[in-house]
Amino acid sequence: MPLDVSSDLPDAVLLARYAAGDRAAARVLTLRFTPRVLGYATRLLGDRAEAEDVAQEAMLRLWRIAPDWRAEEAQVSTWLYRVVTNLVTDRQRARARRPLDLPETAPEVADDAPGAAAAMMQRDRMAALDTALTALPERQRQAVVLRHLEGLANPEIAGIMGIGVEAVESLTARGKRALAAVLSGQRAALGYEDEETGT
């Protein structure tokens, strides 16, 4: 049966077909996982080029483990999140983190169309969020991103990070508080200023 991009075959089945030499399975898995892996790596690293390197390396490890994959032991997505987390941790420990510059104010909007302004504002909010995430301690950042941006459940996050569920809850709560504090100084970048604060 030929595969297409919208194939709804389970990940493990696709991986087995890949190991058996199916080129189409390789394409479907690439399209299914690469953007997700890249998004996660980007949020952890705050650097697109480095995130692409990590994403490519994680996917390469998936291809190499495909012949020995045991579907009953892990989900492909969970396994990939774990690999990316470890690769990012290795990189962050190997280099001093480069802080990103927070935008002091929202940039000028050249196009005064409402749609363009809204898109610009959203881009700035996402940039502010990503920058604030890089200010968090490593483990808090991982937990917050996995829980609130990747939308995973705490038990799955616990498996990815190699810790207990209670530790995940603690990291997530502390991470959110720290993130809120960091973002409080970014009202302009967030585009929320002066809407209603009572201040």
Next chain:
Amino acid sequence: MSVRLRDDVGLTAEALDSLFDEARAAAPPEASGLMARVLADAYAAQDALPQHTAQRRPAARRGWLAGLFSPANNRAAAGLVAATLAGVWIGFVQPAPVADVSQALEPAAVDVVELIPDLEIWLAEG
């Protein structure tokens, strides 16, 4: 968008959740160049996979004895067993032809050659 801000600890939980919702709903990053590289890696790794992996692995786990007595080696194994049994039988029974050969090779008398002088000479010299 209406978002409440708080000066003491920063954004409220609701504002932060709203920001998370917006981030999750955002389009994934454009990654066509990366996906092309990932797919190239996939094909290369696929080509490097050993052929017929599934068929070869069980054979490797059966051990050397299983390999020796595989159907392909049955004739060789049968010859080896027959030769072993014949050797044991000849050694114990010594049939007449073999006994004759043994007697022909056995010398009638054994000459004793003294290669080392008597130890007493050495002892006497101190």
